[in-house]
Amino acid sequence: MTQVWDDTLKRLIMANPQDFVSMVIDEARYLGDMATELKNWTRHADVAMSIELFGEKMVLDLEIQSTQDDTMGQRLLEYNVLATREHNCRVISCVIYLREEENIVESPLIWALPNGIEILRFRFINYKMWEIPATKILESGLVGLYPLLPLAEEGKQHQIIDQMVDHIVAAKQWHLLSLGHVIAGLVFTEETDHEFLQRRFAVFKSILEESWVYQDIEKKGLEKGIKQGLEQGREQGLEQGLEQGREQALESYRQTISQIVEARFPTMTDWVHQQLLTLTDLATLQKVSVLVSLAKNSDEARLAVLNAVESKQSIQH
DSSP: OHHHHHHHHHHHHHHSHHHHHHHHOTTOEEEEEOOSBOTTSSOBOSEEEEEEETTEEEEEEEEEESSOOTTHHHHHHHHHHHHHHHHTSOEEEEEEEOSOOSSOOOSOEEEEOTTSOEEEEEOOEEEEGGGSBHHHHHHHTOGGGGGGGGGSBTOOSHHHHHHHHHHHHHHTOHHHHHHHHHHHHHHOOSHHHHHHHHHHHHTTHHHHHHOHHHHHHHHHHHHHHHHHHHHHHHHHOHHHHHHHHHHHHHHHHHHHHHHHHHHHOGGGHHHHHHHHTTOOOHHHHHHHHHHHHHOSSHHHHHHHHHHHHHHHHHHHO
16 A cells, blocks of 8 residues: 555646645746656665755755654655765755655754764655645645645644645646545445545546546556566576566556555455455456446446456356
Protein backbone atom coordinates (compact mmCIF):
# COMPACT_ATOMS: atom_id res chain seq x y z
CA MET A 1 0.00 0.00 0.00
CA THR A 2 2.88 2.39 0.79
CA GLN A 3 4.13 1.99 -2.78
CA VAL A 4 0.73 3.03 -4.16
CA TRP A 5 0.83 6.25 -2.15
CA ASP A 6 4.42 7.01 -3.13
CA ASP A 7 3.92 6.32 -6.84
CA THR A 8 0.75 8.41 -7.00
CA LEU A 9 2.34 11.41 -5.31
CA LYS A 10 5.44 11.24 -7.49
CA ARG A 11 3.22 11.33 -10.57
CA LEU A 12 1.35 14.30 -9.13
CA ILE A 13 4.50 16.25 -8.28
CA MET A 14 6.09 15.71 -11.68
CA ALA A 15 2.82 16.62 -13.43
CA ASN A 16 2.83 20.13 -11.89
CA PRO A 17 6.27 20.69 -10.34
CA GLN A 18 6.03 24.49 -10.06
CA ASP A 19 2.94 24.22 -7.87
CA PHE A 20 4.78 21.99 -5.41
CA VAL A 21 7.82 24.26 -5.45
CA SER A 22 5.51 27.19 -4.66
CA MET A 23 3.89 25.19 -1.86
CA VAL A 24 7.26 24.74 -0.16
CA ILE A 25 8.81 28.14 -0.98
CA ASP A 26 6.51 30.71 -2.52
CA GLU A 27 9.31 32.80 -4.04
CA ALA A 28 11.12 29.87 -5.71
CA ARG A 29 10.97 29.08 -9.42
CA TYR A 30 11.11 25.56 -10.86
CA LEU A 31 13.94 25.09 -13.39
CA GLY A 32 13.87 21.38 -14.15
CA ASP A 33 14.04 17.80 -12.90
CA MET A 34 17.21 16.27 -11.54
CA ALA A 35 18.41 12.70 -11.18
CA THR A 36 17.18 11.31 -7.87
CA GLU A 37 20.26 9.11 -7.41
CA LEU A 38 23.62 10.66 -6.60
CA LYS A 39 26.45 9.56 -8.89
CA ASN A 40 28.99 8.39 -6.36
CA TRP A 41 26.82 7.61 -3.35
CA THR A 42 24.18 5.04 -2.41
CA ARG A 43 21.60 7.70 -1.56
CA HIS A 44 18.59 8.89 -3.51
CA ALA A 45 15.67 11.29 -3.19
CA ASP A 46 12.02 10.62 -3.97
CA VAL A 47 11.92 13.76 -6.11
CA ALA A 48 14.80 16.16 -6.79
CA MET A 49 14.32 19.48 -8.59
CA SER A 50 16.52 22.31 -9.73
CA ILE A 51 15.04 25.60 -8.50
CA GLU A 52 15.95 29.28 -8.41
CA LEU A 53 15.51 31.31 -5.24
CA PHE A 54 16.55 34.97 -4.94
CA GLY A 55 18.61 34.62 -8.11
CA GLU A 56 20.52 31.57 -6.85
CA LYS A 57 20.21 28.03 -8.22
CA MET A 58 19.49 25.39 -5.60
CA VAL A 59 18.23 21.82 -5.26
CA LEU A 60 14.87 20.97 -3.69
CA ASP A 61 14.75 17.47 -2.19
CA LEU A 62 11.15 16.31 -1.74
CA GLU A 63 10.52 13.15 0.27
CA ILE A 64 7.08 11.50 0.38
CA GLN A 65 6.00 9.67 3.52
CA SER A 66 2.77 7.78 4.11
CA THR A 67 4.15 6.32 7.36
CA GLN A 68 6.32 7.59 10.19
CA ASP A 69 10.10 7.00 9.95
CA ASP A 70 12.35 7.41 12.99
CA THR A 71 15.42 7.86 10.77
CA MET A 72 13.96 10.62 8.57
CA GLY A 73 16.06 13.44 10.03
CA GLN A 74 19.31 11.57 9.48
CA ARG A 75 18.24 10.43 6.00
CA LEU A 76 17.55 14.02 4.99
CA LEU A 77 20.86 15.17 6.45
CA GLU A 78 22.84 12.50 4.61
CA TYR A 79 21.26 13.30 1.24
CA ASN A 80 21.57 17.05 1.84
CA VAL A 81 25.30 16.89 2.56
CA LEU A 82 26.08 14.51 -0.32
CA ALA A 83 23.90 16.41 -2.81
CA THR A 84 25.53 19.68 -1.76
CA ARG A 85 28.94 18.21 -2.53
CA GLU A 86 27.84 16.75 -5.87
CA HIS A 87 25.92 19.76 -7.20
CA ASN A 88 27.96 22.45 -5.44
CA CYS A 89 24.90 24.42 -4.38
CA ARG A 90 22.48 24.76 -1.49
CA VAL A 91 19.99 21.93 -0.93
CA ILE A 92 16.57 22.45 0.68
CA SER A 93 15.10 19.32 2.28
CA CYS A 94 11.35 18.83 2.65
CA VAL A 95 9.11 15.93 3.71
CA ILE A 96 5.45 15.71 2.69
CA TYR A 97 3.59 13.52 5.20
CA LEU A 98 0.37 12.17 3.69
CA ARG A 99 -1.37 10.47 6.62
CA GLU A 100 -1.53 11.45 10.27
CA GLU A 101 1.08 9.69 12.37
CA GLU A 102 2.47 10.11 15.86
CA ASN A 103 6.12 10.74 16.78
CA ILE A 104 7.06 12.36 13.48
CA VAL A 105 10.67 13.56 13.46
CA GLU A 106 10.54 17.34 13.76
CA SER A 107 12.99 19.97 12.57
CA PRO A 108 15.66 20.77 13.52
CA LEU A 109 17.77 17.63 13.86
CA ILE A 110 20.20 18.35 16.70
CA TRP A 111 23.28 16.40 17.68
CA ALA A 112 24.86 17.33 21.00
CA LEU A 113 27.57 16.15 23.35
CA PRO A 114 26.66 14.69 26.76
CA ASN A 115 27.37 18.10 28.33
CA GLY A 116 24.77 19.74 26.07
CA ILE A 117 27.12 21.45 23.64
CA GLU A 118 25.64 21.29 20.14
CA ILE A 119 27.81 19.90 17.37
CA LEU A 120 25.17 19.97 14.62
CA ARG A 121 21.81 21.64 13.92
CA PHE A 122 20.07 20.73 10.64
CA ARG A 123 16.80 22.36 9.58
CA PHE A 124 14.31 20.86 7.17
CA ILE A 125 10.67 21.42 6.23
CA ASN A 126 7.78 19.18 7.30
CA TYR A 127 4.46 19.38 5.48
CA LYS A 128 1.73 17.49 7.32
CA MET A 129 -1.20 17.32 4.94
CA TRP A 130 -3.79 16.75 7.69
CA GLU A 131 -2.81 20.09 9.28
CA ILE A 132 -3.27 22.14 6.10
CA PRO A 133 -6.85 23.44 5.76
CA ALA A 134 -8.57 22.37 2.57
CA THR A 135 -9.71 25.97 2.10
CA LYS A 136 -6.09 27.14 2.09
CA ILE A 137 -5.25 24.77 -0.78
CA LEU A 138 -8.29 25.90 -2.75
CA GLU A 139 -7.53 29.58 -2.16
CA SER A 140 -3.89 29.13 -3.23
CA GLY A 141 -4.92 28.85 -6.87
CA LEU A 142 -2.29 26.12 -7.33
CA VAL A 143 -4.33 23.65 -9.37
CA GLY A 144 -1.61 21.01 -9.18
CA LEU A 145 -2.23 20.72 -5.43
CA TYR A 146 -5.99 20.17 -5.70
CA PRO A 147 -5.73 16.34 -5.89
CA LEU A 148 -4.27 16.56 -2.36
CA LEU A 149 -7.53 17.99 -0.99
CA PRO A 150 -8.82 14.63 0.35
CA LEU A 151 -5.68 14.49 2.54
CA ALA A 152 -6.07 18.01 3.92
CA GLU A 153 -7.70 19.14 7.17
CA GLU A 154 -11.47 18.70 6.76
CA GLY A 155 -10.77 17.36 3.29
CA LYS A 156 -12.52 14.03 3.75
CA GLN A 157 -15.91 15.42 2.81
CA HIS A 158 -18.05 14.94 -0.27
CA GLN A 159 -18.39 18.68 -0.77
CA ILE A 160 -14.61 19.06 -0.87
CA ILE A 161 -14.41 16.38 -3.56
CA ASP A 162 -17.08 18.28 -5.49
CA GLN A 163 -14.99 21.45 -5.30
CA MET A 164 -11.83 19.57 -6.28
CA VAL A 165 -13.48 18.13 -9.37
CA ASP A 166 -15.12 21.42 -10.36
CA HIS A 167 -11.87 23.40 -10.10
CA ILE A 168 -9.80 20.81 -11.97
CA VAL A 169 -12.40 20.56 -14.75
CA ALA A 170 -12.56 24.36 -15.00
CA ALA A 171 -8.77 24.40 -15.44
CA LYS A 172 -9.00 21.56 -18.01
CA GLN A 173 -6.21 19.71 -16.19
CA TRP A 174 -7.60 16.28 -16.99
CA HIS A 175 -4.54 14.36 -15.77
CA LEU A 176 -5.12 15.89 -12.33
CA LEU A 177 -8.67 14.55 -12.38
CA SER A 178 -7.25 11.03 -12.66
CA LEU A 179 -4.80 11.60 -9.82
CA GLY A 180 -7.49 13.16 -7.66
CA HIS A 181 -9.67 10.12 -8.29
CA VAL A 182 -6.87 7.75 -7.22
CA ILE A 183 -6.03 9.70 -4.05
CA ALA A 184 -9.68 10.08 -3.06
CA GLY A 185 -10.13 6.34 -3.55
CA LEU A 186 -7.27 5.69 -1.13
CA VAL A 187 -8.61 8.11 1.49
CA PHE A 188 -12.32 7.22 1.41
CA THR A 189 -12.68 3.65 2.67
CA GLU A 190 -16.42 3.22 3.28
CA GLU A 191 -18.61 1.53 0.66
CA THR A 192 -21.00 4.51 0.56
CA ASP A 193 -18.05 6.80 -0.09
CA HIS A 194 -16.89 4.59 -2.96
CA GLU A 195 -20.35 4.79 -4.48
CA PHE A 196 -20.27 8.59 -4.21
CA LEU A 197 -16.86 8.76 -5.87
CA GLN A 198 -17.95 6.54 -8.72
CA ARG A 199 -21.04 8.65 -9.32
CA ARG A 200 -19.01 11.86 -9.16
CA PHE A 201 -16.38 10.68 -11.62
CA ALA A 202 -18.68 8.60 -13.87
CA VAL A 203 -19.32 11.49 -16.25
CA PHE A 204 -15.58 11.69 -16.90
CA LYS A 205 -15.13 7.94 -17.49
CA SER A 206 -13.84 8.24 -21.06
CA ILE A 207 -11.42 10.99 -20.06
CA LEU A 208 -10.12 8.94 -17.13
CA GLU A 209 -9.60 5.87 -19.32
CA GLU A 210 -7.57 7.93 -21.80
CA SER A 211 -5.56 9.68 -19.10
CA TRP A 212 -1.82 9.07 -19.13
CA VAL A 213 -2.06 8.44 -15.38
CA TYR A 214 -4.25 5.35 -15.78
CA GLN A 215 -2.27 4.21 -18.81
CA ASP A 216 0.94 4.61 -16.86
CA ILE A 217 -0.42 2.51 -13.99
CA GLU A 218 -1.53 -0.19 -16.44
CA LYS A 219 1.77 -0.30 -18.30
CA LYS A 220 3.97 -0.19 -15.23
CA GLY A 221 3.60 -3.84 -14.32
CA LEU A 222 4.13 -5.04 -17.90
CA GLU A 223 7.19 -2.88 -18.54
CA LYS A 224 8.78 -3.77 -15.20
CA GLY A 225 8.35 -7.49 -15.74
CA ILE A 226 9.61 -7.49 -19.33
CA LYS A 227 12.61 -5.34 -18.41
CA GLN A 228 13.60 -7.69 -15.59
CA GLY A 229 13.12 -10.69 -17.83
CA LEU A 230 15.23 -9.25 -20.64
CA GLU A 231 18.03 -8.42 -18.23
CA GLN A 232 18.02 -11.99 -16.96
CA GLY A 233 17.75 -13.18 -20.54
CA ARG A 234 21.19 -11.81 -21.36
CA GLU A 235 22.64 -14.28 -18.90
CA GLN A 236 20.26 -17.22 -19.16
CA GLY A 237 19.17 -17.10 -22.79
CA LEU A 238 16.70 -14.80 -24.51
CA GLU A 239 13.85 -17.31 -24.68
CA GLN A 240 14.03 -18.15 -21.00
CA GLY A 241 14.42 -14.46 -20.14
CA LEU A 242 11.32 -13.48 -22.08
CA GLU A 243 9.32 -16.20 -20.36
CA GLN A 244 10.52 -14.96 -16.99
CA GLY A 245 9.64 -11.42 -18.06
CA ARG A 246 6.14 -12.57 -18.92
CA GLU A 247 5.75 -14.27 -15.54
CA GLN A 248 7.02 -11.20 -13.74
CA ALA A 249 4.67 -9.00 -15.75
CA LEU A 250 1.76 -11.23 -14.75
CA GLU A 251 2.75 -10.98 -11.10
CA SER A 252 3.16 -7.21 -11.33
CA TYR A 253 -0.34 -6.87 -12.77
CA ARG A 254 -1.74 -9.11 -10.03
CA GLN A 255 -0.07 -6.95 -7.39
CA THR A 256 -1.41 -3.76 -8.98
CA ILE A 257 -4.97 -5.12 -9.07
CA SER A 258 -4.68 -6.39 -5.49
CA GLN A 259 -3.50 -2.96 -4.32
CA ILE A 260 -6.42 -1.23 -6.05
CA VAL A 261 -8.88 -3.68 -4.48
CA GLU A 262 -7.28 -3.35 -1.05
CA ALA A 263 -7.65 0.43 -1.23
CA ARG A 264 -11.20 0.52 -2.63
CA PHE A 265 -12.87 -2.73 -1.58
CA PRO A 266 -10.78 -4.15 1.30
CA THR A 267 -13.25 -6.93 2.18
CA MET A 268 -12.64 -8.49 -1.24
CA THR A 269 -8.84 -8.51 -1.06
CA ASP A 270 -8.25 -12.17 -0.16
CA TRP A 271 -10.87 -13.48 -2.58
CA VAL A 272 -9.54 -11.39 -5.47
CA HIS A 273 -5.99 -12.50 -4.75
CA GLN A 274 -6.99 -16.16 -5.06
CA GLN A 275 -8.88 -15.54 -8.31
CA LEU A 276 -6.00 -13.62 -9.88
CA LEU A 277 -3.70 -16.61 -9.43
CA THR A 278 -5.82 -18.47 -12.00
CA LEU A 279 -5.42 -15.76 -14.67
CA THR A 280 -2.36 -16.18 -16.88
CA ASP A 281 -3.11 -13.84 -19.78
CA LEU A 282 -1.58 -10.34 -19.77
CA ALA A 283 -4.37 -8.78 -21.83
CA THR A 284 -7.00 -10.18 -19.47
CA LEU A 285 -5.21 -8.87 -16.39
CA GLN A 286 -4.79 -5.47 -18.04
CA LYS A 287 -8.53 -5.34 -18.74
CA VAL A 288 -9.35 -6.39 -15.18
CA SER A 289 -7.11 -3.65 -13.76
CA VAL A 290 -9.03 -1.00 -15.72
CA LEU A 291 -12.45 -2.41 -14.83
CA VAL A 292 -11.62 -2.69 -11.13
CA SER A 293 -10.27 0.88 -11.13
CA LEU A 294 -13.51 2.19 -12.65
CA ALA A 295 -15.96 -0.10 -10.81
CA LYS A 296 -18.79 1.85 -9.20
CA ASN A 297 -19.03 -0.56 -6.28
CA SER A 298 -17.74 -3.89 -4.97
CA ASP A 299 -20.35 -5.81 -6.98
CA GLU A 300 -19.03 -4.42 -10.25
CA ALA A 301 -15.46 -5.18 -9.21
CA ARG A 302 -16.41 -8.74 -8.25
CA LEU A 303 -18.24 -9.20 -11.57
CA ALA A 304 -15.22 -7.99 -13.54
CA VAL A 305 -13.00 -10.58 -11.86
CA LEU A 306 -15.59 -13.37 -12.16
CA ASN A 307 -16.13 -12.70 -15.88
CA ALA A 308 -12.40 -12.91 -16.49
CA VAL A 309 -12.11 -16.20 -14.60
CA GLU A 310 -15.18 -17.72 -16.28
CA SER A 311 -13.96 -16.61 -19.71
CA LYS A 312 -10.67 -18.41 -19.09
CA GLN A 313 -12.47 -21.57 -17.98
CA SER A 314 -14.78 -21.60 -21.04
CA ILE A 315 -11.78 -21.30 -23.37
CA GLN A 316 -10.06 -24.22 -21.65
CA HIS A 317 -13.17 -26.40 -22.12
